Amino acid sequence: MSLLSVLVDSREPASITGLLFGGVDKTVTELAAGDLLAMCDDGTVLGIERKTCSDLLNTLRDKRLYPQISRLRETTPWAYLIVVGTMYPGPKDKLWVEDTSGIGSRETGWEWSAVQGALLDVQEIGVRVVWAGSTLDYEATVLRLARRSREALQVPPVRDVELLSQHE
Numbered sequence: 001m002s003l004l005s006v007l008v009d010s011r012e013p014a015s016i017t018g019l020l021f022g023g024v025d026k027t028v029t030e031l032a033a034g035d036l037l038a039m040c041d042d043g044t045v046l047g048i049e050r051k052t053c054s055d056l057l058n059t060l061r062d063k064r065l066y067p068q069i070s071r072l073r074e075t076t077p078w079a080y081l082i083v084v085g086t087m088y089p090g091p092k093d094k095l096w097v098e099d100t101s102g103i104g105s106r107e108t109g110w111e112w113s114a115v116q117g118a119l120l121d122v123q124e125i126g127v128r129v130v131w132a133g134s135t136l137d138y139e140a141t142v143l144r145l146a147r148r149s150r151e152a153l154q155v156p157p158v159r160d161v162e163l164l165s166q167h168e
Contacts, residue, residue: 045078
């Protein structure tokens with residue numbers, strides 16, 4: 001599996017529109033959903049919504065995240081939210097972030113459990129959550145996602161089941 005071409009949303013910053021994505025054909029245009037659409041050689045279209053940690057919190061506060069990812073999920077079943085930066089729990093369930101803003105590590109005022117719940121909601125909508133440490137890692141993450149196999153997984157049950165009869 002590999003990446004054939006990408007469409008990058010024209011509203012993305014120059015640090016993103018300037019990425020090479022492995023040298024594939026790239027078009028910068030306004031997208032109706034997502035920040036990047038990646039066409040793969042198996043015919044799959046990957047839809048990606050990119051958020052820095054700060055942007056993720058702002059879109060949660062403004063109630064824009066769920067509509068954004070829902071539109072992305074309607075575009076393709078292979079939808080991803082890539083969070084650029086690092087979040088971690090601090091004392092008393094407070095959320096701390098290190099993101100690409102250059103501010104460094106800081107407490108956000110958000111509860112760790114609330115943000116984790118929101119990310120679970122995103123996954124339950126059908127959009128996978130992936131983390132990237134930086135803008136350069138964002139590009140590498142897109143390339144890794146394009147290379148992943150999308151064949152059906154055969155997963156055995158975790159535990160065998162033995163059904164009992166009424167008498168047992």
